[in-house]
Amino acid sequence: MPLVQRFLNGPGLGDVRALGIAVSGGGDSMALLHLAAEAGIAARAVTVDHGLRPEAAAEAAEVARVCAGLGVPHDTLRWQGWDGRGNLQDQARRARYGLMADWARAAGLDAVALGHTRDDVAETFLMRLARGAGVDGLAAMQARRRHEGMLWLRPLLRFSRHDLREDLRRRGAGWIEDPSNENPAFDRVRIRKAMAGLADLGLGCERLAQVAGHLADVRAALDHQTRQAAGRLVTLDRGDVILGHEALTLPAEILRRLLRQAVQWVASAEYGPRGPSLAQATARLTEGRGVTLHGCRLVLRREGLRIFREWQAVRGVVSATDAPWDGRWRLEGPEIAGQQVRALGPLGLLSCPDWRASGMPRTSLLASPAVWLGDVLVAAPLAGKANGWTAKAESLRNGDFLSLLSH
Numbered sequence: 001m002p003l004v005q006r007f008l009n010g011p012g013l014g015d016v017r018a019l020g021i022a023v024s025g026g027g028d029s030m031a032l033l034h035l036a037a038e039a040g041i042a043a044r045a046v047t048v049d050h051g052l053r054p055e056a057a058a059e060a061a062e063v064a065r066v067c068a069g070l071g072v073p074h075d076t077l078r079w080q081g082w083d084g085r086g087n088l089q090d091q092a093r094r095a096r097y098g099l100m101a102d103w104a105r106a107a108g109l110d111a112v113a114l115g116h117t118r119d120d121v122a123e124t125f126l127m128r129l130a131r132g133a134g135v136d137g138l139a140a141m142q143a144r145r146r147h148e149g150m151l152w153l154r155p156l157l158r159f160s161r162h163d164l165r166e167d168l169r170r171r172g173a174g175w176i177e178d179p180s181n182e183n184p185a186f187d188r189v190r191i192r193k194a195m196a197g198l199a200d201l202g203l204g205c206e207r208l209a210q211v212a213g214h215l216a217d218v219r220a221a222l223d224h225q226t227r228q229a230a231g232r233l234v235t236l237d238r239g240d241v242i243l244g245h246e247a248l249t250l251p252a253e254i255l256r257r258l259l260r261q262a263v264q265w266v267a268s269a270e271y272g273p274r275g276p277s278l279a280q281a282t283a284r285l286t287e288g289r290g291v292t293l294h295g296c297r298l299v300l301r302r303e304g305l306r307i308f309r310e311w312q313a314v315r316g317v318v319s320a321t322d323a324p325w326d327g328r329w330r331l332e333g334p335e336i337a338g339q340q341v342r343a344l345g346p347l348g349l350l351s352c353p354d355w356r357a358s359g360m361p362r363t364s365l366l367a368s369p370a371v372w373l374g375d376v377l378v379a380a381p382l383a384g385k386a387n388g389w390t391a392k393a394e395s396l397r398n399g400d401f402l403s404l405l406s407h
């Protein structure tokens with residue numbers, strides 16, 4: 001079957017009316033561009049110039065030139081955000097997704113297609129295997145996924161890098177080789193080299209990607225079970241999560257998934273706790289002991305397992321009253337200049353004689369949001385001192401958790 005036919009038959013392109021195509025200029029995304037153009041899909045292409053290599057601007061210009069030849073509108077986005085700290089690769093990747101999502105929204109596109117191939121699936125599988133990943137890490141990347149408020153498609157997951165390059169050669173089309181693809185400082189490059197030997201053992205890209213695909217099915221089944229368990233066992237109490245006692249009798253994998261989501265939501269963290277700390281925490285909980293995990297306390301009480309923010313984790317967190325506090329709380333009330341939101345803390349709680357009527361544990365209230373004017377406590381909406389203020393926990397991060405509950 002011609003490549004373009006396989007491309008059109010692949011999962012997920014059908015209902016997209018206006019497609020964005022992320023084209024770095026490498027072989028995979030150039031092949032994606034040509035296939036989309038040949039298939040007659042209404043598309044607009046984008047290249048992010050991270051400003052990190054001197055050649056990057058010329059590469060973006062080269063992609064623009066090829067796009068013009070194909071009649072595909074093209075934009076170059078520039079990233080100037082690196083502050084010289086942290087993991088550059090990681091920051092550049094996040095910035096790229098953010099920039100491309102904004103671009104796609106502004107251009108009225110429904111989705112953005114990425115050029116990940118079967119080889120990427122196989123390489124990622126081996127890299128994660130080397131790090132001892134669990135099912136989620138080993139499962140193949142998704143052909144469709146929502147992220148940064150945009151739909152991302154990976155229409156080339158069933159294509160081999162080799163076939164795509166052959167297709168480009170057949171068209172007489174070029175692509176840009178990224179010099180870092182040869183740099184053995186990168187795990188991916190070393191894995192790629194090692195894979196040449198594995199193919200002889202029957203562990204070629206196709207086989208590895210097949211196993212990753214099986215694990216993606218397993219992941220989907222586990223997610224389904226987790227949603228069902230959440231619907232039955234999870235309740236929210238203001239900003240705290242309560243898991244019914246039965247949760248501790250769930251299969252360990254389901255319990256860990258539920259806890260990861262709940263803790264990530266309470267901590268308003270970008271990621272949930274990592275596997276080993278989660279496993280340690282669940283072991284302690286099943287022995288009937290409380291734990292501290294990811295800036296949260298998990299405590300067994302009469303009503304079930306209560307998960308709340310740990311005061312130590314938020315004691316230094318300050319925000320303006322009109323900004324979210326601790327990444328998830330919105331406060332509303334009478335504004336007076338100079339007011340700030342900080343945790344209630346033990347001193348604040350002393351000014352809340354009625355806190356017991358809230359039914360919340362003292363340790364949870366310590367980490368609850370309060371309005372302060374200097375050292376004076378103005379309001380502690382969760383601890384019985386409202387003074388016209390309300391506080392609501394929102395799903396600013398990990399909205400997935402709340403969506404678990406609505407099923």
Ligand SMILES: Nc1ncnc2c1ncn2[C@@H]1O[C@H](COP(=O)(O)OP(=O)(O)OP(=O)(O)O)[C@@H](O)[C@H]1O
Nearest residue numbers: 022023024028029046047048049093113114115116
């Ligand atoms: N600078 C860029 N401009 C536009 N699109 C890009 C750029 N870099 C990567 N992409 C898109 O992302 C796809 C994957 O690229 P690559 O594997 O280099 O990214 P990555 O950093 O490993 O991303 P991921 O974490 O999503 O795997 C490319 O095929 C292309 O569609």
